[in-house]
Amino acid sequence: MNSSNKMNNVLLVLLSASVLVTIGTIFYHFVDTSYETETAIRATADESKIFEGVYVRDETVLTYSGTGTVSYQVPDGGKVAVGDVIAEIYPDEASIEQKQQIAALQDKLDVLERISNTGTLAEAQPADLSRQISQYYKEIVQNRDRSDISAMASAEQKFVEAYSTYQIVVSQGEVSFSQQISDLRTQIQSLESAQTQFVGxxxxxxxxxxxxxxxxxxxxxTAEKLSDITPEQIRKITQEEKNSDDTKTAKNNGVIGKSIAQYGWYMVGIIDNKEQKYKVGDTVTLKLLTSSATASATVQELRSTDEDGEVMVVLYCDTMTSDFVQNRTENVEMILGEYEGIKVPRDAIRFKDVEETVVDEETGEETTQVVNSRGVYVQDGEKIEFRRLDVVYEGKDYVLSDMNAGDGYLMLYDSVIVEGIDANGN
Structure with missing residues (x-):
């Protein structure tokens, strides 16, 4: 009996010790081997540089030898053909103001005649007009917030047309603009009879x-003098632009502006190219930060400067639109490539010797070799596994890994361990 009690006591002690060990192991895993993880998600990145670019292009200064006041017929950045009238010269400012007043009244008359047209009213539907009114009102607000005065004025005119047409349609003829149309015609005729004609x-x-x-x-x-342009000259131009509210000179000596040739142009600027990511012949995308306009360009030259790793980049582009003629200098983003992959924090990257099979291209023979691979540790339930990275882009504090690299590589939505594991996976 005593022997039996002793045996029971021994078994009880062993059982208690086993329970304590199990609890300790669980506690250890929860406390000492807990990991901080991040879900591997898709991300995109640009390989790009932002710099102050200076336009180099063929420009012709336009002058007028007579006297008088200039009335422009083409907006800044407007495209003109051979023989198009760029400007009219009037005797004085009052003559131009008179012309502008006639033009403003004519615009109002055109709107009223258009919305009062029988054909327009026959096709107009209140529901469609109501939708247009709402749409144009939103455009007015959006363009106001973007400080786009030209687009805001255009949206405002469309809003007035839609709203006025809506008034006529829903009133079933009770609202009419006949009197306003008659008054506007009379005003225009009176002003035109006293109008002073341009003198040139x-x-x-x-x-x-x-x-x-x-x-x-x-x-x-100019394109002809491109080879003579120096980094110091570019620095001076961009610095003067930053220090001046307006580098555009006042019109004098009969100068009324300039024409800019439609064909190819150059842009030059100073960039950091220590890592030599940009090379002559590269095709890049130029994006203007002021308007978001884009154009494809080619790296023509990379001239060394007096600063280590810094170069003067010379870009050539044959795409010309009004966005690219508004200024002499532009804040521009030069995009070399756009990349997509799985985003991985640099802090999570580890290295591990991994066996891989290599196939000889000539014989087809397979051999196994050990490669020190870059990768991350991921948590899959209670298992910790090493997954390799196929890096397609290197960022400052992260990399992008190919989303379709295959078996053994990081996959979307893996739980990447970013803290709590050392270089050996412990």
């Missing part, structure tokens, strides 16, 4: 873009 014109000699300012650099920043 300036026309375009070639197909080009027009801007109404000059900056004094038209003869020095």
């Amino acid at each position: 014109t300036v026309t375009s000699e070639n197909s080009s873009y027009f801007v109404s300012y000059t900056d004094g650099l038209e003869s020095s920043l």
Whole structure:
């Protein structure tokens, strides 16, 4: 009996010790081997540089030898053909104001005649007009917030047209603009009878873009003189631009603006290229930060400067739109490539020797070799596994790994261990 009690006591002690060990093991896993993880998600990145670019292009200063006041017929950045009238010259400012007043009244008359047209009213539906009114109102607000005055004025005119048409349609003829139309015609006829005619014109000699300012650099920043342009000259131009509210010179000596040739142009700027990611011949995308306009360009030259790793990049582009003629300098993003992959924090990256099978291309023979691979540890339930990375982009504090690298590589939505594991996976 005593022997039996002793045996029971021994078994009880062993059982208690086993329970304590199990509890300790569980506690250890919860406390000492807990991991901080992040879900592997898809991300995109650009390989790009932002710099102050300076335009180098063929520009012709336009002048008028007579006297008088200039009335522009083409907006800044407007495209003109050979023989198009760029500007009319009037005797004085009052003559131009009179012309502008006639034009404003004519715009109002055109709107009222258009919305009062029988054909327009016959096709107009209240529901459609109501939707248009709401849409144009939103556009007015959006363009106001973007400070886009031209787009806001256009949306405002469309809003007035839709709202006025809606008034006529829902009133079933009770609302009419006949009297306003008659009054506007009378005012226009009266002003036209007293209108002073222009005394001269300036026309375009070639197909080009027009801007109404000059900056004094038209003869020095040309394609012909591109090889003479120095990094110091570019730094001076961009610094003067930053220090000045307006680098556009006042019109004098008969200068009324300039025309910019439609064909290819250059942009130069100073960039950091220590890692030599940009090379001559690369195709890049230029994105203007002011308007988000884009164009494809080619890296023509990378000239060394007096700063280590810094170069003067020379870009060539043959795409010309009004966005690219508004200024002499631009804040521009030069995009070399756009990448997509699985985002991995650099803190999570580890290295491990991994066996891989290599196939000889000539014989087809398979051999196994050990490769020190870059990767991450992931948590799959209670298992910890090493997954390799196929890096497609290197960021400052992260990398992007190919989303379709295959077996043994990191996959979307894996739980990547970012803290709590050492280089050996412990």
